Amino acid sequence: MVSLLRQAVWRSPAGTKANNTRPASSDQDEPAAAETPGLLPARPKPTLATLPPEIHLLIAEYLTYPDALSLKHTNRHFYHLVNTGVKLKVDWLMERRLLHLECPSDSRCDLGSDVRFCRGSVKLLMQRRREHIECESRPGLGCLIYGTRTCPHARKLKTRVKRWLRVFLGYDVVAGSSSVRWVLLLLVVPLLLSWVWLAALMFLRA
DSSP states (O other): OHHHHHHHHHHHHHHHHHHHHHHHHHHHHHHHHHTSGGGSOOOOOOOTTTSOHHHHHHHHHTOOHHHHHHHHTSOHHHHHHOOOOHHHHHHHHHHHHHTTOOOOOSTTOOOSOHHHHTSTHHHHHHHHHHTTSSTTSSTTOOOTTTOOSOOTTTTSHHHHHHHHHHHHSOOOOOSOHHHHHHHHHHHHHHHHHHHHHHHHHHHHHO
16 A cells, blocks of 8 residues: 555656646747747738828929829828929929920910819820820830830820821820720721722622
């Protein structure tokens, strides 16, 4: 009986020691698992809206009038932050003069507000710029929006057709894609009729 008690006493410290060592090993594994990059929380990438207002002001100072006006009407924060006053309008008109681009007439250009300024030909000029119609309109001009030497949008067939219609026919196709389709249809119909007429003549002669 005494021998059994001694064996129980001898086994109990070993068991308690084993039980005490197991949590220690698990505690050591937890920091190692937390340090692994896969378990770290992913930080959201910063966007333009999450930047401080001071950086927003610095960005707005480098924008031309069309870009500043677009940023201004994004939300209420930028509407009260971005300044599109008379100085920015005049700078944009002077830049167009230096690039030998079309500008609105002095008598019809009202610099008082954005609504009055964007009426008439100014609205048309901003649409041409947005659709890259004026990009690469002459050698060395490049892209007016991205500031690069070449403009991939200006070399598309849709943009070339709009530019050709404006230069040779004096017709601006900037209202939408539906007007472009109608103009192309009017140009294709005479070609189809001429081909049918030539085919009929060749058939009659044969």
